[in-house]
Amino acid sequence: MSSVRNVLSGIASLTQTMEDGRRQMVGLLLPSDFVGRPGRSAAAFDVTATTDLVMCCFRKKPFEEMMSATPHVAQRLLEMTLDELDAAREWMLLLGRKTAREKIASLISIIARRDAALHLRKRTGPLSVDLPLTREEMADYLGLTLETVSRQISALKKDGVITLEGNRHVLIPDIDRLLEEAGDDSDGGMLV
């Protein structure tokens, strides 16, 4: 049993489930993300692959030895965990206080931002992003139902905030407009 894994390619989701089946996604694992905890074997959450996935699993013992031996590793891991904690806390604001429309706009802008960070290319035309999640997965992430997700996406489309190309592809003519709809303050954090 390895206690720590590292996503190499693909997307996985971290979800919590209640006895009666209500589900909440609590994290999205993208390439380069770590899962698991050094020093604990039982996982508190379900980890589900949402696409084909390649992960790199570390053996418990050697990994812990490395942690002790090289302080930089522990420090780097700490920093990554603190980033995740910040992201989780931003998400708590979304779950607790945002409207359905704001939630959708937030999700799209987060995906857009992550995409931009990944590709690092300045595009002049409208931003273009792929949604790596089904409507149901988005609903689980946002604390909504899939019907509400679908309706709010349609509404944002009708209002010209986004354009759809097929079900999974979104064009963003005006990113500031989208951020405004997301209710984030201008400079806005919200990295995942």
Place this chain on the structure above:
Amino acid sequence: MSSVRNVLSGIASLTQTMEDGRRQMVGLLLPSDFVGRPGRSAAAFDVTATTDLVMCCFRKKPFEEMMSATPHVAQRLLEMTLDELDAAREWMLLLGRKTAREKIASLISIIARRDAALHLRKRTGPLSVDLPLTREEMADYLGLTLETVSRQISALKKDGVITLEGNRHVLIPDIDRLLEEAGDDSDGGMLV
């Protein structure tokens, strides 16, 4: 400017605020909890004392030197941060999927558990806990309005799940009943 602080006594809350004033509490700082991040100066959240508070502030430089010098410190800090992350994720389930009644029951049971962990004494009679928060602060924590908090507390009282002694003091005749109302699976995590 110190980057890291440690609560010695009292209670502080970590909150996020939107431009229009909507607020979400994203963490409760109790004695022994750490705030802040090594390596970053700007805080992403408001930290507000909800009671008189004594904190221990570390100077940035010496703290970071200590981090590098003693791997145990970094590891311990990592572990604490991972615990906080777990707690944040449990909280996301609450915010995204639980009903108002379940949220209140969850909050009370969390406070009860923490209390029990602190005092370590087996009591035979009904559990007795003090709520360290006003109704409004509970509302900010749970993603509700203060009126709903008040109503649900009254409802739980009427249904015999809890008993009130004054506004801030709660008796729990049957902790399992309360946990059931909280919607947590029996053995249940939910530490804060």
Place this chain on the structure above:
DNA sequence: GGCACTCCTTGATGCAAATCAACCTGAGAG
């Protein structure tokens, strides 16, 4: 072709929690 399936959209209806509003209680302050 027809069938089964997943994913998605849209409409009608219901309900839980927000909102708006009034009032209660206790603690200082003058």
Place this chain on the structure above:
DNA sequence: CTCTCAGGTTGATTTGCATCAAGGAGTGCC
């Protein structure tokens, strides 16, 4: 003693989202 003000309760009404329900579009299989 009265005034004020923060914290709390409770009631009436509204509303945003969930729920229930039907149907469309794409894909793979026989």
